[in-house]
Amino acid sequence: MWQSYFNGLLVTAGLIIAIGAQNAFVLAQSLRREHHLPVAALCILCDILLVSLGVFGLAALLAENPLLLQVTRWGGVIFLCFYGVVALRRAARPQALKEDTQAGPRSLQRVLLAALAVTLLNPHVYLDTVLLIGSLGAQQPEPGAYTLGAATSSTIWFLILALGGAWLAPWLARPLTWRLIDLGVAMMMFAVAAQLVLLA
Numbered sequence: 001m002w003q004s005y006f007n008g009l010l011v012t013a014g015l016i017i018a019i020g021a022q023n024a025f026v027l028a029q030s031l032r033r034e035h036h037l038p039v040a041a042l043c044i045l046c047d048i049l050l051v052s053l054g055v056f057g058l059a060a061l062l063a064e065n066p067l068l069l070q071v072t073r074w075g076g077v078i079f080l081c082f083y084g085v086v087a088l089r090r091a092a093r094p095q096a097l098k099e100d101t102q103a104g105p106r107s108l109q110r111v112l113l114a115a116l117a118v119t120l121l122n123p124h125v126y127l128d129t130v131l132l133i134g135s136l137g138a139q140q141p142e143p144g145a146y147t148l149g150a151a152t153s154s155t156i157w158f159l160i161l162a163l164g165g166a167w168l169a170p171w172l173a174r175p176l177t178w179r180l181i182d183l184g185v186a187m188m189m190f191a192v193a194a195q196l197v198l199l200a
Contacts, residue, residue: 004142007192008149011136012051014083014188015128016157017181022125025118026158030165035111040162042112046119047129047154048147054134055143055150072135077193079132084189091182136192 016023026043029036061068106114119125137146160168171177 001142001145004137004140004145005149005152007140007195008133008137008146008151009153010149010188011133011192012047012150012153013157014087014185014192015133016047016154017185022115022118023161025115026161027165027168029111029115030162032105034105035108036162036165038108039111039115040158042115043119043158044151044155046116046125047158048151050125050129051133051137051150051154052147054130055137055147057130058134058138061138069139073139073196076132076136076139077196080189080193080196084186084193087182087186087189091179091186136196139196 022043026036026039029039058072133150137143137150140146
């Protein structure tokens with residue numbers, strides 16, 4: 001159970017802790033103190049729903065098709081290794097997070113609609129949550145524990161961005177910070193890939 005939980009925790013952390021549109025949006029709302037907690041809650045909910053759809057939808061499909069399970073497993077290994085290499089390349093050329101925080105105030109409805117657009121209209125979100133995180137979770141001994149780990153990781157990260165945005169801003173502005181984060185992400189991706197190989 002705990003191995004599945006920590007796999008979900010680490011894989012999700014490795015995929016969401018990156019300079020992306022969703023993270024930049026949540027951090028910007030935090031810096032502006034503009035509906036940042038509802039935005040974080042919405043992002044957490046979307047992550048949990050998409051990961052659950054991937055884990056439990058794919059779990060049933062994979063259980064009925066051992067060949068598809070093997071294809072998914074080795075596809076996951078390849079993707080995780082590729083993602084690890086990409087993280088290492090980013091670490092070699094780190095960039096700071098930059099986001100315009102000078103715009104005027106917006107209504108809660110408008111902000112939440114913008115957050116939904118940033119989250120659900122980005123194809124990379126589905127690749128991460130439904131396909132990658134979901135397919136890996138479907139192969140775990142305890143898919144429910146894996147999903148809980150993924151939900152924990154998402155919750156912690158978005159709350160950090162929402163509650164600590166102003167405090168984190170100078171820290172996140174340093175390229176060295178993202179170099180260290182990307183190195184950690186690469187190690188996590190390679191470690192989980194190795195576990196999938198051992199399960200084969």
